[in-house]
Amino acid sequence: MPKILDPPNKAELQGALGAALPVWTGILGLAEAAHAPLSKTWKASKSEFGLMCLLQHKKRTLLYLTPDKDLVWVAIILGERAFHLAMARELPEEIKKLLVDAKPYAEGRGIRFAVRATGDLATVATLLEAKTTPA
Numbered sequence: 001m002p003k004i005l006d007p008p009n010k011a012e013l014q015g016a017l018g019a020a021l022p023v024w025t026g027i028l029g030l031a032e033a034a035h036a037p038l039s040k041t042w043k044a045s046k047s048e049f050g051l052m053c054l055l056q057h058k059k060r061t062l063l064y065l066t067p068d069k070d071l072v073w074v075a076i077i078l079g080e081r082a083f084h085l086a087m088a089r090e091l092p093e094e095i096k097k098l099l100v101d102a103k104p105y106a107e108g109r110g111i112r113f114a115v116r117a118t119g120d121l122a123t124v125a126t127l128l129e130a131k132t133t134p135a
Helices: 010-035 080-087 093-101 118-132
Strands: 039-043 051-057 059-068 071-079 111-115
Touching: 010 051, 010 059, 010 071, 010 111, 010 118, 059 118, 071 080, 071 118, 080 093, 080 118, 093 111, 111 118
Parallel strands: none
Antiparallel strands: 039 051, 051 059, 059 071, 071 111
């Protein structure tokens, strides 16, 4: 299991994200609005930045975020029920293809995709909603 690390400071994060800083803050904002309180756990990553952030609510990991130059990599794992909810919602075809092509494991289907603009935050919100819709 990756070691928990200290979070980057604001300047390090801003330097890594560049033009994607509004995307980062937008993802955090939408997750916080829907699932407060939200905790952020930073772990080592093989990315160029070297860190990824796990967004968690009550010890449940909602999203994995990895800062990159001018984009944010978002990873999410959807159980079968959440997968079917997501497929029934309005999502870009490339996201639906990622979901369909993802190998189903006991913990669910994991996908990772780049978010480059604040206009793409709706996709993250839709996936997060599918993941957290009560049974």
